[in-house]
Amino acid sequence: MPLPQPQRVTVSLPLLGALCGGLLGLVAFAVVAALWRVGATHLAMAAGQGILLVTLTGMAAAILSRQPNRIRRARVPIGRALPHAWWPPQHDPVPLVAACVGAPIAAGVGAAMWLFH
Numbered sequence: 788m789p790l791p792q793p794q795r796v797t798v799s800l801p802l803l804g805a806l807c808g809g810l811l812g813l814v815a816f817a818v819v820a821a822l823w824r825v826g827a828t829h830l831a832m833a834a835g836q837g838i839l840l841v842t843l844t845g846m847a848a849a850i851l852s853r854q855p856n857r858i859r860r861a862r863v864p865i866g867r868a869l870p871h872a873w874w875p876p877q878h879d880p881v882p883l884v885a886a887c888v889g890a891p892i893a894a895g896v897g898a899a900m901w902l903f904h
Contacts, residue, residue: 800883800884801883801884801887802887804883804884804885804887804888805887805888805890805891807888808887808888808889808890808891808892809891811888811891811892811895812891812892812893812894812895812896813895814895815835815838815892815895815896815899816895816896816898816899818834818838819831819834819835819838819896819899819900819903820899820903822834823899823903828903831899831903832900832903832904835896835899835900836900838892838896839893839896839897839900842889842892842893842896843889843893845885845889846885846886846888846889846893849881849882849884849885850881850882850885850886853881853882
C-alpha cells in the first residue's frame with residue numbers, strides 16, 4: 788500500500804514577510820537590550836539608530852525601486868485624476884512585503900530605544 792503524499796501548507800508572501808520581520812525585530816530588540824544590559828548604553832543607542840536607519844532606508848529603496856518610471860517622473864496637476872494606465876500594478880508584492888518585513892523591525896528597535904533611553 789503506497790504512503791499518502793504529505794499535504795503542503797501555503798503561506799502568503801506578505802504573511803511570511805511579516806513573520807520574518809517579526810523575528811528580526813525581536814532579534815534587534817534583544818541585541819539592543821543586551822548591549823544596554825551590559826552597560827554599553829551609548830553603543831546600544833547607536834546600534835538601535837543604525838538598525839532603524841538601515842531598515843527604513845531599505846524599505847524606502849524597495850518601495851521606490853519597484854514603481855514604474857512614468858509614476859516616479861510624473862508631473863500631474865493637482866485635482867486631475869490619473870488615467871488607469873498610470874496607476875501602479877496591483878499585483879506587485881514588493882512594496883507590501885517590504886512594509887511587512889520592515890515595520891516589525893522598526894517597531895522592535897523603536898521600542899528598545901524608547902524603553903532603554
